[in-house]
Amino acid sequence: MPTDAGEIVQALRDAGLTDTAEPLLEPLTGGVSCDVWKLDTPTGSIVVKRPLAQLRVAAEWNAPVERGESEVRWLRRVREVEPAIVPEVLAELSVGHAFAMTFLPDCPVWKDELVAGRVDIDFAARVGSRIATVHAATANNIVDRDNFPNDAMFRALRVDPFLLHVADNDPALAPALRDLAEDLMSRKIALVHGDVSPKNILVNGDNPVFIDAECAVYSDPAFDLAFCITHLLLKSVWLDSEKLRQAAAAMVDAYRAVIDWEVPDELLQRAGRLAGALLLARVEGKSPAPYLVEEEHKDIIRTQARALILEPVPIDDLVTQWKRTFV
Ligand SMILES: Nc1ncnc2c1ncn2[C@@H]1O[C@H](COP(=O)(O)OP(=O)(O)O)[C@@H](O)[C@H]1O
Ligand SMILES: [Mg+2]
Structure with a gap:
């Protein structure tokens, strides 16, 4: 009721x-x-x-x-x-x-800062290291795992709309996306926020504050990194901003430096694969990015994302290779 x-x-x-x-x-x-x-x-x-x-x-x-x-x-x-x-x-x-x-006073939403052109690369790095700190503190922790048995919710709010909805409408990508969804759901590694987007990060001076953790689940930490990087790369196309791509690179580096619960390259590989799918989901999925209205922007993202889904690369390479415009 x-x-x-x-x-x-x-x-x-x-x-x-x-x-x-x-x-x-x-x-x-x-x-x-x-x-x-x-x-x-x-x-x-x-x-x-x-x-x-x-x-x-x-x-x-x-x-x-x-x-x-x-x-x-x-x-x-x-x-x-x-x-x-x-x-x-x-x-x-x-x-x-x-x-x-x-209530945190005088803390703008990070998305608004980015859209206004205030792209602080050090802040982006701190977002990466803080998310990784949460992952490191909760990795391989049976109590956390038992306290966040939210697979059904994560499936309903993330896996179905972002990965499987696209698979259902795209036979060429469907096997790769279904495989990715299954892999994601099978991993129980650390406590994942599930919605690390710039609109859910408040800027408290130099420090990020994370809110809106409705999708929290014990799952693959690569998801949080991929999700946030996706947002920065989409906005780099929308705003034609090289600085946003650099912010993404700084975030990946800072995140990587904190990984102590597994082989870092393996996480970056999984995050790259997820980011390809999440990039496409914001153009073709059930929850398209509202600011991607120009067909040219959608094409730039679609072309790269499709290639990345079929041939994934680690997320650090993905960010390095990412193109904001067609050349
Ligand atoms: N603790 C807080 N302090 C200051 N502002 C907040 C706080 N929590 C939420 N907000 C503001 O409210 C907005 C919506 O909150 P959020 O938790 O992201 O909900 P939703 O699920 O609707 O996105 C945020 O973008 C932010 O502007
Ligand atoms: Mg929110």
């Missing part, structure tokens, strides 16, 4: 987070899968987030609301690893799988 704002306010009062009769819930701009509000309280501003049962995307796309609990669990676990890179969870509310966390 959908919850309304009145129930959320009551739950906030029950949790002791507000004592105001009708607190102002200010909607934060954002994604397709949740209601996110900012609320001022006597002890500071907080964010309240409630997952939606039906995502606000063109294609029908349902997702279990329990993903709110995965996000809370991820935020709490990462807080133990590196407190500065996540907001603090303040309470899980009694309705709609909603929760409250600290």
Whole structure:
């Protein structure tokens, strides 16, 4: 049953987070899968987030609301690893799988910085090293593995729409993509965020803060690296920005330097293979990148991604070879 704002306010009062009769819930701009509000309280501003049962995307796309609990669990676990890179969870509310966390003031969304042309290569490197730190801290950890049994959710939100949807519509690529999906689902290596996109990273001075971990799963850490690199490379085409490609290269290098749980080259190989598929998914998949509207941009990405799916290369080479324009 959908919850309304009145129930959320009551739950906030029950949790002791507000004592105001009708607190102002200010909607934060954002994604397709949740209601996110900012609320001022006597002890500071907080964010309240409630997952939606039906995502606000063109294609029908349902997702279990329990993903709110995965996000809370991820935020709490990462807080133990590196407190500065996540907001603090303040309470899980009694309705709609909603929760409250600290609001980070004056922290722009990284995507907005990139789109405005402020591409900080050192910041990109820190994104890479921090994601890798979470992976390193949770790698081969049976407790983390048991705490994130979210394969069905990961399949519904990531594997089906990004990998298998394209496979169903493209017989030439289908064997490679199905093989990739199976390989991804079979690996249980570390705690994966699942949505490391620049719109889910806040810029807190020099440091990244990661939010929106609804897709968290114990899986292949290569997925997070591939997912974030994909976003930077897509934007390098859209904005014709060499600096964004350099930022991607710095992110891969910084990530690689932290890998201590497996042979680094093997992870980079898997990430390269995944990135090829994710690049194509943002042009052909169920969740196309909204800014890729020009056919020429889509062609540049499609041509390279198709070749990469059929003949994958490690993600560091992929980033080096990536072309923003047709030459
Ligand atoms: N703890 C926070 N501090 C400051 N801003 C936040 C915080 N959490 C979310 N936001 C803002 O709300 C937006 C949407 O939040 P997000 O968790 O990404 O939800 P969605 O699933 O809707 O994308 C973010 O892009 C960011 O601008
Ligand atoms: Mg988001």
